[in-house]
Amino acid sequence: MASIFTAVGFMAALGLLLATILILANRRLYVYEDPRIDQVEDLLPRANCGACGTAGCRPFAEMLVKGEIAPGRCTVNSPAMNKLIADFLGVDLGADEKRVARLACAGGAHVAFMRASYGGVESCRAAALVSGGGKGCSWGCLGMGDCAEVCDFDAIRLDRHGLPIVDASKCTACGDCVTVCPKDLFSLHAISHRLWVACKNLDPGDEGEHECDVVCTACGRCAQDSPEGLIEIRDNLAVVDYTKNAIASKVAIERCPTGAIVWLEPDGRIIKGKDARKVVRKEALPLA
Amino acid sequence: MALLSIFKRHPTFDHGIYPVEHKDLTADKPIRRLPFAPELVIPLAQHKGVPAVPLVKVGQEVVRGEPIARAEGFLSVPMHAPATGVIRAIALTPTADGPKTQAIFLKVYEAASQEVLYDLERDLDAMTPDEIVAAVQDAGLVGLGGGAFPSHVKMKPPAGKVIETVIVNGCECEPYLTCDHRIMLEQSDALIRGIKLALKATGAKRAIIGVEDNKLDAVAHLRAVIPKDLPITAEAVETKYPQGAEKMLIKSILRKEVPVGGLPADIGVAVYNVGTLAQMGDLLPKGRGLIERVVTVSGPAVANPGNFMVPIGTPLRFLLGQVGLAADRVGEVILGGPMMGMAVASLDVPVTKAVSGVVALEREDPDLARRKVYPCIKCGECLKACPISLNPSMLGELALARQYDRMASEFNLNQCFECGCCAYVCPSNIPLTQYFRIAKSINRDKNG
Numbered sequence: 001m002a003s004i005f006t007a008v009g010f011m012a013a014l015g016l017l018l019a020t021i022l023i024l025a026n027r028r029l030y031v032y033e034d035p036r037i038d039q040v041e042d043l044l045p046r047a048n049c050g051a052c053g054t055a056g057c058r059p060f061a062e063m064l065v066k067g068e069i070a071p072g073r074c075t076v077n078s079p080a081m082n083k084l085i086a087d088f089l090g091v092d093l094g095a096d097e098k099r100v101a102r103l104a105c106a107g108g109a110h111v112a113f114m115r116a117s118y119g120g121v122e123s124c125r126a127a128a129l130v131s132g133g134g135k136g137c138s139w140g141c142l143g144m145g146d147c148a149e150v151c152d153f154d155a156i157r158l159d160r161h162g163l164p165i166v167d168a169s170k171c172t173a174c175g176d177c178v179t180v181c182p183k184d185l186f187s188l189h190a191i192s193h194r195l196w197v198a199c200k201n202l203d204p205g206d207e208g209e210h211e212c213d214v215v216c217t218a219c220g221r222c223a224q225d226s227p228e229g230l231i232e233i234r235d236n237l238a239v240v241d242y243t244k245n246a247i248a249s250k251v252a253i254e255r256c257p258t259g260a261i262v263w264l265e266p267d268g269r270i271i272k273g274k275d276a277r278k279v280v281r282k283e284a285l286p287l288a
Numbered sequence: 289m290a291l292l293s294i295f296k297r298h299p300t301f302d303h304g305i306y307p308v309e310h311k312d313l314t315a316d317k318p319i320r321r322l323p324f325a326p327e328l329v330i331p332l333a334q335h336k337g338v339p340a341v342p343l344v345k346v347g348q349e350v351v352r353g354e355p356i357a358r359a360e361g362f363l364s365v366p367m368h369a370p371a372t373g374v375i376r377a378i379a380l381t382p383t384a385d386g387p388k389t390q391a392i393f394l395k396v397y398e399a400a401s402q403e404v405l406y407d408l409e410r411d412l413d414a415m416t417p418d419e420i421v422a423a424v425q426d427a428g429l430v431g432l433g434g435g436a437f438p439s440h441v442k443m444k445p446p447a448g449k450v451i452e453t454v455i456v457n458g459c460e461c462e463p464y465l466t467c468d469h470r471i472m473l474e475q476s477d478a479l480i481r482g483i484k485l486a487l488k489a490t491g492a493k494r495a496i497i498g499v500e501d502n503k504l505d506a507v508a509h510l511r512a513v514i515p516k517d518l519p520i521t522a523e524a525v526e527t528k529y530p531q532g533a534e535k536m537l538i539k540s541i542l543r544k545e546v547p548v549g550g551l552p553a554d555i556g557v558a559v560y561n562v563g564t565l566a567q568m569g570d571l572l573p574k575g576r577g578l579i580e581r582v583v584t585v586s587g588p589a590v591a592n593p594g595n596f597m598v599p600i601g602t603p604l605r606f607l608l609g610q611v612g613l614a615a616d617r618v619g620e621v622i623l624g625g626p627m628m629g630m631a632v633a634s635l636d637v638p639v640t641k642a643v644s645g646v647v648a649l650e651r652e653d654p655d656l657a658r659r660k661v662y663p664c665i666k667c668g669e670c671l672k673a674c675p676i677s678l679n680p681s682m683l684g685e686l687a688l689a690r691q692y693d694r695m696a697s698e699f700n701l702n703q704c705f706e707c708g709c710c711a712y713v714c715p716s717n718i719p720l721t722q723y724f725r726i727a728k729s730i731n732r733d734k735n736g
Binding site: 115116118120121123125126128129130131132133134135138179180182202203204 | 379380382383384385386387388630631632633634637719722723725726729730733734
């Protein structure tokens with residue numbers, strides 16, 4: 001009988017001791033975490049895409065609660081959800097303008113020559129490491145779709161000429177395509193940037209035209225026609241200064257002989273100037 | 289004795305592969321000259337490091353051997369005019385690496401004398417080690433085995449490191465290539481002069497020439513001509529790919545391993561290619577610059593393969609035209625050897641200082657046919673082939689999962705020197721080496 005009391009007494013004492021340690025540990029080692037972080041995180045898309053500039057949705061939520069970042073920076077969430085977060089935290093929405101990824105190349109298989117056929121791993125990265133991938137224009141899109149593959153939001157597809165098309169409504173400007181493209185053709189742009197040079201060719205004069213029908217030949221007409229300083233010819237390529245985006249207009253594209261500079265409509269249409277070379281060819285150019 | 293010798297194996301490293309050599313096409317062809325191309329294209333970035341800066345203007349006439357671009361800092365080398373002519377342009381040229389780079393276009397004068405008039409006689413014995421290092425840089429010398437690393441940089445080991453042994457790399461383990469073989473046979477005097485210079489500049493006590501045992505005639509020739517009072521020996525090593533990789537050759541000859549992430553200098557070794565030292569021995573006494581190199585032009589699509597002394601900047605189109613390229617049969621043109629060389633997308637690419645060979649394969653070459661890739665069957669052949677004992681199978685799976693960071697941090701991706709053994713032996717045709725190149729390229733972009 002006594003042994004039962006001993007056992008129960010011992011267990012009770014041990015339990016009490018351990019409970020005390022736990023209570024002390026809980027008091028001493030307690031880390032306060034704002035409960036709002038969890039609540040805000042629940043309102044985020046949890047895509048962990050990094051488009052906002054943080055490592056993922058959790059760090060973004062932490063920064064939101066601390067007031068270090070505006071809810072509008074999340075480009076994946078719908079504006080309504082972001083509004084909800086802003087109201088919940090009682091902060092300004094601070095919506096950034098929606099940004100999208102844009103491709104600085106229009107040289108699909110029907111307008112740009114391939115000079116060699118590449119036979120290795122079906123990946124732009126791999127092809128670019130083998131003598132540039134075989135495209136005549138060494139700056140041009142290789143069209144094997146690394147960008148479409150890496151896009152978590154299904155916003156990029158390849159058209160029939162092997163050129164990536166970005167669906168602006170799905171694009172969250174996470175920047176994965178910018179990183180993966182071996183030719184650095186993607187960049188993130190505010191949706192209001194509508195004047196766009198779809199070329200990166202630096203070949204002097206008309207040399208690029210041997211390789212591609214829609215190359216920027218750096219003729220300078222767009223720069224002449226647009227207001228001072230909006231477009232500059234730098235290293236044989238027209239470069240738009242987007243700090244002056246407010247004065248950009250369709251005038252710049254009108255006299256472009258190749259259609260390398262375009263005007264992007266919000267509905268996704270690409271407007272070329274009336275002097276731009278009309279390409280009626282649909283099939284791919286032969287290997288030559 | 290002769291009977292016993294077949295049992296005697298020459299020293300070697302672990303793992304590696306035995307690809308078909310194809311060296312019989314050119315091994316007995318002496319080094320010959322070809323006519324000058326009408327225009328030479330000299331890229332400013334032919335070496336690892338900082339590109340050279342042009343010294344000439346468009347329209348300027350230059351004499352063969354005259355400096356046309358200067359070195360920019362210590363990790364750079366100058367360029368010299370490979371022919372007498374006039375500078376037509378300084379513009380972009382396609383390269384085997386992909387992006388177009390700045391190059392000097394030199395129009396060669398057809399009737400002009402192509403004598404090198406630009407030199408500065410030197411007394412080698414009176415030169416201090418530092419003067420030799422400076423002279424090597426002035427000569428524009430880079431590793432001619434294909435690495436194109438500025439040679440003078442290797443002569444200056446990092447502070448605290450002492451070079452004890454100079455290893456001269458005459459392995460030439462790539463199939464088809466025979467230019468180093470011919471250099472050892474035909475330019476042994478210049479080679480020995482070059483080795484003496486390397487010994488003096490690095491302060492090393494001995495030099496060992498490592499030659500694969502498929503070139504025993506070169507070993508015998510070198511042993512016969514090396515003066516007995518010099519601390520230079522010639523050693524045969526097993527014919528096995530990649531014996532010519534510097535870490536493998538060090539292991540074979542010295543039984544020492546270069547530490548992971550380290551340099552040969554860490555264990556007191558400097559490795560030079562025989563072609564580099566032969567050029568050094570040839571150029572330095574005359575104070576000239578590197579304007580030409582020996583190139584093996586070979587492969588089944590070449591009518592008259594051979595070893596040629598080719599001016600730097602000769603476009604491939606011209607070079608292959610001279611040897612009779614079967615234009616209807618050619619499938620792939622490779623700069624360097626077929627294992628580690630680079631296929632070119634344009635024949636306008638010029639021969640640079642790094643080009644040891646040009647190999648033209650036929651279109652129906654079975655090695656070129658696109659092969660279906662099967663899943664990894666975990667056979668472990670790639671582990672047995674990898675000369676630096678990586679786990680290519682694991683690395684390949686990580687590459688497919690796009691875990692490029694883990695490949696580098698946990699599986700030593702950056703030690704891989706892309707020899708291609710793993711992909712060569714893979715029964716599932718998995719292009720492992722290419723996966724690793726993708727991974728490295730993405731890691732480079734991410735980490736700046």
